[in-house]
Amino acid sequence: MTALEKLPLRPIDFEHDVIQRRPETDQAGLAAPAATAPTPGILAGDDNIVFASLTALVNWARSRSPWPLGYGLACCAIEMMATAASHHDLSRFGAEVFRSSPRQADVMIVAGTVTHKMAPRLRRLYEQMPEPKWVIAMGNCASSGGEFWDSYATLQGVDTIVPVDVYVPGCPPRPEALTEGVLRLREKIAKGG
Amino acid sequence: MVDAEVQATLEGGNIVLPIVESDEGIETEELILNMGPQHPSTHGVLRLVLKLSGERVVECIPVMGYLHRGIEKIFEWRTYTQGIRYADQADYVSNMLNEHCYTGAMETIGAIEVPRRAEYIRVIVDELSRCAAHLVWLGTYGLDVGATTPLLYCFRDREEILDLFEELCGSRMNFNYYRPGGVLYDLPPGWLAKLERLLDRYEEHIESDYVGLLESNEIFLERTVGIGLIPAHIAVAYGVSGPIARGSGVEVDLRRTRPYGVYPELTEMKPVIMQEGDAFARYKVRVGEMRLAIRLIRECITNLPGGAVRARLGHVWKCPKGEAYYTVEGAKGEVGVYMISNGGPNPFRAKFRGPSFLNLQVLPWLLRGRLVSDAVAIMGSLDFVLGEVDR
Ligand code: SF4
Numbered sequence: 001m002t003a004l005e006k007l008p009l010r011p012i013d014f015e016h017d018v019i020q021r022r023p024e025t026d027q028a029g030l031a032a033p034a035a036t037a038p039t040p041g042i043l044a045g046d047d048n049i050v051f052a053s054l055t056a057l058v059n060w061a062r063s064r065s066p067w068p069l070g071y072g073l074a075c076c077a078i079e080m081m082a083t084a085a086s087h088h089d090l091s092r093f094g095a096e097v098f099r100s101s102p103r104q105a106d107v108m109i110v111a112g113t114v115t116h117k118m119a120p121r122l123r124r125l126y127e128q129m130p131e132p133k134w135v136i137a138m139g140n141c142a143s144s145g146g147e148f149w150d151s152y153a154t155l156q157g158v159d160t161i162v163p164v165d166v167y168v169p170g171c172p173p174r175p176e177a178l179t180e181g182v183l184r185l186r187e188k189i190a191k192g193g
Numbered sequence: 194m195v196d197a198e199v200q201a202t203l204e205g206g207n208i209v210l211p212i213v214e215s216d217e218g219i220e221t222e223e224l225i226l227n228m229g230p231q232h233p234s235t236h237g238v239l240r241l242v243l244k245l246s247g248e249r250v251v252e253c254i255p256v257m258g259y260l261h262r263g264i265e266k267i268f269e270w271r272t273y274t275q276g277i278r279y280a281d282q283a284d285y286v287s288n289m290l291n292e293h294c295y296t297g298a299m300e301t302i303g304a305i306e307v308p309r310r311a312e313y314i315r316v317i318v319d320e321l322s323r324c325a326a327h328l329v330w331l332g333t334y335g336l337d338v339g340a341t342t343p344l345l346y347c348f349r350d351r352e353e354i355l356d357l358f359e360e361l362c363g364s365r366m367n368f369n370y371y372r373p374g375g376v377l378y379d380l381p382p383g384w385l386a387k388l389e390r391l392l393d394r395y396e397e398h399i400e401s402d403y404v405g406l407l408e409s410n411e412i413f414l415e416r417t418v419g420i421g422l423i424p425a426h427i428a429v430a431y432g433v434s435g436p437i438a439r440g441s442g443v444e445v446d447l448r449r450t451r452p453y454g455v456y457p458e459l460t461e462m463k464p465v466i467m468q469e470g471d472a473f474a475r476y477k478v479r480v481g482e483m484r485l486a487i488r489l490i491r492e493c494i495t496n497l498p499g500g501a502v503r504a505r506l507g508h509v510w511k512c513p514k515g516e517a518y519y520t521v522e523g524a525k526g527e528v529g530v531y532m533i534s535n536g537g538p539n540p541f542r543a544k545f546r547g548p549s550f551l552n553l554q555v556l557p558w559l560l561r562g563r564l565v566s567d568a569v570a571i572m573g574s575l576d577f578v579l580g581e582v583d584r
Contacts, residue, residue, distance in 0.1 A: 075285035078285060085348030113262050117261065150267070151262055154262050
């Protein structure tokens, strides 16, 4: 008999049990529901008792409220503001608290073109952020250079100077796309990434 | 003029700060405060080096170039039509007006006749774009002076404008909608009715939400009335244009003084001029321009003629040899493109005159001797966009 069968416990699935479900889609936007794996290491009983490893719980807690660094660089910054403002309301996903100081931020949303002059500052801001920290590259410019692929003044993708966790393509990405990026980042953080 | 001392800080050298006497008679060490490039109220990536004596700003040196993307050089590498997409990114808050300017320069060189329906559509999208730009300004200026609510209200209305743009040309920002000799698409069915409904709502929101919220708010009045005074002669001397110049009583509105398109025919076109020259006057001018835009759009809807929206130019249009300077009254001031064509597929040179860049020049003059706490309120009222400053 395994431990699971002995105890009246079932593995808790945070995606399913705790947060609102959204339809799983694959890259092409077609519905392709994959079997969601329960978060490993967390078991819940019926009487409000949860057994978990500390790491799993901490990751879960972290993933619920990543505070972004307010770091608008170019056109994408306007869409980032629109994402945080009333209509698209990023606070539904706990990520609306744009901090102006890197010391208080968890995730850096690089929204816009990074120029060669800006690159050392960006790296320094990244280093000033406390661990654990994540980076979302918003827009084509930050992801790969985008439209300015042959410009003499811009960096060809922010991943050349900081590690990037989520790329959000688009020029500029729609607010829905950035929201999706934040959701993907939450999934990644919950898995311990 | 950057003096040696500030130059040393800029390069990270160790310098001994001089002792200065503030106006209260207290001896303090002169303080150099670095503001930006990542600062929430510099509206992008401007960096200011402020020399402070106590609470007062002695000198302010703007450091630019953190968003220099080489747009003007890229214009020379792209064909004329591809360049329109890059003109979008100069002032990324009011994209349509930049496109208008860029295509206008092409049309002037090629002597292209724009169909009247296209001209009217251009006025509609220009004015909508101006509204979107002023809404972003109003929201962020509210944040600058300590109010969060205007941002939420402004972006609510801006979203509706962007929805209309999306229906028109498929993109929320960076539209790529203008073409030499007209615009890309005709208005979709039902678009005008939606626009009219939006204008009704928007007109009401201006009075009830923006004006009602801000002009009766004592903190907003305290922080803007009499702050950042620019006399008319200073505005002219520094080459300031747009709402800032009009807020100082300079009667310069290119839609009237250097008319283009169908603006001379529009009877509602009366420039909004205020005499005071302070931050509050500039706020008044911008709110007045939102109302003016609504009236202009309504007039265009009533008089909208039928016909084509794009001149017939053939499959491969070649820009003839020549050069032209075309200006449009942008949301921030005079947007200008000086284009030289040598008959090839790409422009030989396209110089972009960003109004923010020229408006920014008045900032060191404005901040000298002011309280450091007013710096943000003054800077916000100038409404610059760094994409246009650095290009
Ligand atoms: S991806 Fe497009 S919208 Fe975003 S910063 Fe680059 S050019 Fe601007």
